[in-house]
Amino acid sequence: MLNVFGRFARSSAAALLLLAMGPVAVNSQTLDAVLKRGRILVGVNIASPPFGTTDAKMEPDGYDVDIAKMLAKDLGVQLEIVSVTNENRIPTLLTGKADVIAATLQITPERAKSVLFTSPYGMHQSMVIGPPELKVTNLADLAGKRVGVSRGSAYANILAQANIPGMQLVQFADDSANLNALVAGQVDAAGTVSYLAAELKKRYPEKGFEQKVKLTDNVYAMGVRRGDFDFQRWVNTFLFVNILNGKIGQTYEKWMGDAWKTLPPF
Secondary structure, eight states, rough: EEEEEEEEEOOOOOHHHHHOOHHHHHHHHHHHHHHTTEEEEEEOOOTTTTBEETTTTOOOSSSSHHHHHHHHHHTSSEEEEOOOOOOTTHHHHHHSSEEEEEEEEOOTTTTTTEEEEEEEEEEEEEEEEEOTTTTOOSSGGGTTOEEEEETTTTTHHHHHHTTOOOOOOEEEHHHHHHHHHHHSSSSSSEEEEEHHHHHHHHHGGGOOOOOEEEEEEEEEEEEEEEHHHHHHHHHEEEEEEHHHHHHHHHHHHHSSSSSSOOOOOO
């Protein structure tokens, strides 16, 4: 049975303070705790389709939700989806509000300081997109431009670290707000990822949005708390078996409308 938190896990000043101080005193033996509880708390961004969204009955749906359902079934426990955002997904894990996060969490050295990554379960590209009249072919061409990003995203960090003179990085709460701003002309360009760019082109073909600059290939994984090696190994086993038997690939193709890609080893 699927149970959903009705409220988003807060990214308040208190939560950020806890993050700065390090993980709270949560039982490091998450696997045992989940089995005893009979329920697993999985953090998913349900405002990031096709990874997380809601169906006609307002129930969580999407790629990450389907993966979470598979995980709970293989573990033999009930599933509880914890709604997270790009900004608060790691604090939600570290403060014990989720046992694991499955929210397009790109594997990066910086994030590995805070979380223990599992094996990857998908890959996409991050990029900068804009209208045809925008003359941009490289990052330097973004000088003097307003570029929208989703706060806390990997591509936002890449653009921030590029230190482009005169570029105004406009941060939005989520991907939807970011791309809506691009459609409305509130920004000149937007950082995004390949699957959202494809959806935007389908929805607004008259705008002619196109890729201007490729930023990076994003390989994403689930995240568990540092030191939680038993749970990490179980999740890795789950991913290995379900990638091998084709179930994760079928789920990927169902939601992405694209062929499953062989993932690099991790």
